Amino acid sequence: xxxxxxxxxFAHRGVTSRxxxxxxxxxxxxxxxxxxxxxxLGPDQWNEVLTGLLSHKSVRAYRDAPLPEGTLETxxxxxxxxxxxxxxxxxxxxxxxxxxxKARFATWAQNQAHIEQAPLFLxxxxxxxxxxxLAKATVGDAAxxxxxxxxxxxxxxxxxxxxxAVVAAESLGLGTVYIGAIRNETxxxxxxxxxxxxxxxxxxxxxxxxxxxxxxAVKPRLPQSVVLHHERYVATGVEAATAAYDAQxxxxxxxxxxxxxxxxxxVSARVRGPAALSGRHRLRQILVDFGFPLL
Amino acid sequence: xxxxxxxxxFAHRGVTSRxxxxxxxxxxxxxxxxxxxxxxLGPDQWNEVLTGLLSHKSVRAYRDAPLPEGTLETxxxxxxxxxxxxxxxxxxxxxxxxxxxKARFATWAQNQAHIEQAPLFLxxxxxxxxxxxLAKATVGDAAxxxxxxxxxxxxxxxxxxxxxAVVAAESLGLGTVYIGAIRNETxxxxxxxxxxxxxxxxxxxxxxxxxxxxxxAVKPRLPQSVVLHHERYVATGVEAATAAYDAQxxxxxxxxxxxxxxxxxxVSARVRGPAALSGRHRLRQILVDFGFPLL
Numbered sequence: 001x002x003x004x005x006x007x008x009x010f011a012h013r014g015v016t017s018r019x020x021x022x023x024x025x026x027x028x029x030x031x032x033x034x035x036x037x038x039x040x041l042g043p044d045q046w047n048e049v050l051t052g053l054l055s056h057k058s059v060r061a062y063r064d065a066p067l068p069e070g071t072l073e074t075x076x077x078x079x080x081x082x083x084x085x086x087x088x089x090x091x092x093x094x095x096x097x098x099x100x101x102k103a104r105f106a107t108w109a110q111n112q113a114h115i116e117q118a119p120l121f122l123x124x125x126x127x128x129x130x131x132x133x134l135a136k137a138t139v140g141d142a143a144x145x146x147x148x149x150x151x152x153x154x155x156x157x158x159x160x161x162x163x164x165a166v167v168a169a170e171s172l173g174l175g176t177v178y179i180g181a182i183r184n185e186t187x188x189x190x191x192x193x194x195x196x197x198x199x200x201x202x203x204x205x206x207x208x209x210x211x212x213x214x215x216x217a218v219k220p221r222l223p224q225s226v227v228l229h230h231e232r233y234v235a236t237g238v239e240a241a242t243a244a245y246d247a248q249x250x251x252x253x254x255x256x257x258x259x260x261x262x263x264x265x266x267v268s269a270r271v272r273g274p275a276a277l278s279g280r281h282r283l284r285q286i287l288v289d290f291g292f293p294l295l
Numbered sequence: 296x297x298x299x300x301x302x303x304x305f306a307h308r309g310v311t312s313r314x315x316x317x318x319x320x321x322x323x324x325x326x327x328x329x330x331x332x333x334x335x336l337g338p339d340q341w342n343e344v345l346t347g348l349l350s351h352k353s354v355r356a357y358r359d360a361p362l363p364e365g366t367l368e369t370x371x372x373x374x375x376x377x378x379x380x381x382x383x384x385x386x387x388x389x390x391x392x393x394x395x396x397k398a399r400f401a402t403w404a405q406n407q408a409h410i411e412q413a414p415l416f417l418x419x420x421x422x423x424x425x426x427x428x429l430a431k432a433t434v435g436d437a438a439x440x441x442x443x444x445x446x447x448x449x450x451x452x453x454x455x456x457x458x459x460a461v462v463a464a465e466s467l468g469l470g471t472v473y474i475g476a477i478r479n480e481t482x483x484x485x486x487x488x489x490x491x492x493x494x495x496x497x498x499x500x501x502x503x504x505x506x507x508x509x510x511x512a513v514k515p516r517l518p519q520s521v522v523l524h525h526e527r528y529v530a531t532g533v534e535a536a537t538a539a540y541d542a543q544x545x546x547x548x549x550x551x552x553x554x555x556x557x558x559x560x561x562v563s564a565r566v567r568g569p570a571a572l573s574g575r576h577r578l579r580q581i582l583v584d585f586g587f588p589l590l
Contacts, residue, residue, distance in 0.1 A: 029376060035368040045365060049344055049466035053373040053459055070340060073330040076523045078348040080324060080516040082458060085475045086565050087558070089517055094524040101526060128566075130521070130533060135563035137534075144566035148582070148589075149478065149575040155447060156475075156498065159454035163377060164348055167462055171344035180380045180451075183444065194527045203451065221375040222384055226425070228371045229389040231396060232489045238425060239432075263382070268433035270381050271426050271440050274590075280444040284590060287443070294443075294589070295569075295579060 022046050025054040028218040031248045035224040052170055054218075059175025061214035062117040062206065071172065072120065075207070078168035079161035090128055090150075091158035094193050096121040101192065105204060108188055109181035110278070118206035123182065123189070124162045126154035128198040128292075145198060146293040158202050169207050175216070179204035184279045186286050197291030217256065220248045317341050320349040323513040326543045330519040347465055349513075354470025356509035357412040357501065366467065367415065370502070373463035374456035385423055385445075386453035389488050391416040396487065400499060403483055404476035405573070413501035418477065418484070419457045421449035423493040423587075440493060441588045453497050464502050470511070474499035479574045481581050492586030512551065515543045 023038035038046075072095055079093065096102055097120055105123075106115040115121055128145045135142035144150055166176050182189050182204045189201045210216065221227075226241045246262040253260035260266070274281035287294060318333035333341075367390055374388065391397055392415055400418075401410040410416055423440045430437035439445055461471050477484050477499045484496045505511065516522075521536045541557040548555035555561070569576035582589060 026372065029372065035372060036365055041365070045363060045369065045467070047466050049347060050369065050373060050463055052344060053463055054376045056376045056378070058378060068340060070331055070336065072523070073519060074340065074345065076519050077321065077324065077330060078345060080519070080522060081349045081351045081513075083351070083353060083461070083473050085473070086562065087514065088562050088565065089522070092522050092524060092528070094526070094528055096526060098526055125528075129530065131562060131566050133530075133533065134537060134559055135566050138559050138563035139567050141567050142563075143568040144571055144576075147569065147572060147576050148579040149572055150566060152450060152478075152497075152578070153475070155450055156454045159451045160458045163455045163458040164462070166378070167459070168345055168348055171342050172340070178378050178380070180448070183447075192527075193524075194529075196528065196530060199528070202447075218376075219382065224368060224371050224375070227375060227384070227387050228367070229387060229488075231389070231391060231393055232487075233387070233389055233420075233491065233494070234489075235424070235428075235491060238428065242429060264429055264433050267381065267383050267426060268430035268437075270383065271423075271430050271445060272434050272436050273438040274442065276439055277442060277444055281439075281442050281590070283447070284443040295576070 020046070021051050022054070025051065025218065029054065029221050030223060031220060033223045033244070053167065056166075056170065057216040057218050058177040059206070059208075059210045059216050060112070060114045060177055061211040061216075062114055062119070062175065062208035063211050064117070065209045066119050067174070067207070071174075074172070075122075075165040075168050079165040082160040082164040084157045084160070085153045088131060088153060088157065090126065090131060090154035091161050092125045092127040092130070092199070093161070094123040094125065096123060104192060105182065105189070108185035109179050109204070110184065112179060112181065114177065114206050115179060115204065118208035120207040122162075122165070122205040122207060123193060124158045124202050124205065125195070126151065126158045126200040126202050128154050129196045132198050147295045151200070151287070151292055151294065154200070155202060162203070162205060165205065173209070174207055175210035177206050179206065181278065183283060186283065190290065200287065200290065200292070217252070220245070220252050315341070316346050317349070320346065320513065324349065324516050325518060326515060328518045328539070348462065351461075351465060352511040352513050353472040354501070354503075354505045354511045355407070355409045355472055356506040357409055357414075357470065357503035358506050359412070360504045361414050362469070362502070366469075369467070370460040370463050374460040377455040377459040379452045379455070380448045383426060383448060383452065385421065385426060385449035386456050387420045387422040387425070387494070388456070389418040389420065391418060399487060400477065400484070403480035404474050404499070405479065407474060407476065409472065409501050410474060410499065413503035415502040417457075417460070417500040417502060418488060419453045419497045419500065420490070421446065421453045421495040421497050423449050424491045427493050442590045446495070446582070446587055446589065449495070450497060457498070457500060460500065468504070469502055470505035472501050474501065476573065478578060481578065485585065495582065495585065495587070512547070515540070515547050
């Protein structure tokens with residue numbers, strides 16, 4: 001028996017013509033403009049973890065099925081294993097499973113029904129409250145927390161943790177989707193979760209089993225030429241790349257029977273002005289009210 | 296032949312007494328206070344991805360060995376496969392390999408020699424510049440970018456992308472460490488990389504092969520009881536948990552022959568006041584100068 005027969009991922013190297021698992025995933029992300037020749041990737045250059053990462057899709061339809069015992073703790077262990085700036089661990093997470101509470105979150109997030117459907121809704125918090133109590137008790141002052149810099153530390157800490165939880169969940173066969181729209185109603189969310197001062201609810205995360213009747217798809221991304229710079233930032237070629245990406249996204253939605261506007265139209269409308277921010281243009285003042293002076 | 300004999304991870308369920316791979320990892324993170332009974336985890340509750348995530352360690356010593364061709368593009372493909380808010384893709388990354396440039400970054404980051412050692416230094420950018428050009432060309436306005444909310448979107452986008460790259464790198468046998476200290480010298484970094492307005496260099500990331508002569512270790516984290524909340528935020532038990540964690544971190548460093556201060560002392564000193572922020576207390580003004588009005 002050959003190695004290729006034992007390891008299907010590399011069977012294409014033998015007599016069969018099975019494509020490399022990266023080929024389809026790269027095509028879905030980048031269309032014809034793949035940054036890598038999948039067929040040239042050796043066994044030390046591709047693995048199941050990469051297949052999992054590139055297979056990510058946001059799941060917005062869930063089965064009515066509970067999570068196995070211990071899943072939450074496993075996701076949080078993965079999250080806590082993420083890097084954290086200076087080991088400050090400036091984040092927390094609230095696990096919401098109560099149906100009535102999930103329903104309120106769904107309402108606040110512009111009626112996203114998947115928040116109610118998913119058995120678990122995680123609210124990730126940029127949390128300077130714990131450090132505030134600790135530093136005041138230990139050294140009598142915590143004024144470093146008042147700076148925008150330290151809020152950024154808490155946001156990146158919380159986001160690295162959450163993204164590890166996403167990767168962990170997907171490895172367990174679960175689907176996820178981030179819900180940034182909880183920031184549309186930041187005060188209501190903070191009151192619901194009884195957050196102390198110096199805690200920002202950053203985003204939610206639905207976790208559950210994807211409904212096979214309403215499957216999600218791997219979404220195309222901008223070509224690497226636009227996102228990846230070498231040695232210095234060079235902003236050439238953005239217009240042509242965007243036009244090509246617009247066409248790719250149009251095809252993506254057309255395949256799902258959706259007549260969507262071009263990506264450049266959608267994102268431009270999204271950042272056109274404060275009215276398009278769904279209430280989040282108020283976030284600066286809310287943060288000040290929450291005990292982040294943003295110095 | 297039994298399944299346990301074929302799959303070593305679950306051999307403990309047979310006649311042998313091999314511990315579950317999660318047991319050691321959970322003990323390293325949580326000491327005696329593990330949130331999960333590793334021996335009770337079935338094959339559908341643990342996998343190689345979770346083993347990888349929980350094995351994360353920050354690598355601050357690298358071998359002088361180049362990365363295989365295509366590694367950078369693979370890491371960026373993983374990064375672009377991460378979720379992004381409203382598909383805005385508000386991030387970019389600069390790949391730095393030039394030794395002289397890496398040396399300058401090392402100097403700016405308080406002489407962290409591993410920046411020079413690592414063959415690849417990635418600078419992750421919260422990037423609203425691309426959307427600025429696009430929205431002005433498409434709808435004639437991009438005023439939504441001027442709000443703190445949209446900076447937070449760019450920061451979380453960049454961080455999710457970067458964390459996927461970390462997971463991808465580790466799956467390929469590479470080590471990484473984030474370098475937040477590039478924000479100590481944000482203006483110098485932006486000038487070096489010729490960043491346009493509305494781009495914040497968020498953090499660096501060293502990528503390379505760990506030096507086996509100077510191995511890194513899995514670092515303990517706070518108990519889950521402090522970080523994970525159920526339904527509502529409850530801040531009880533933090534003091535006792537912190538004291539236990541202080542002892543655990545002291546043991547961790549003692550095992551490496553390091554006489555470190557208690558964690559609560561270290562982090563309290565880190566947030567005590569602006570003087571401890573290594574220049575980053577100026578970040579708010581720098582962001583304004585960089586074209587982020589932070590409305």
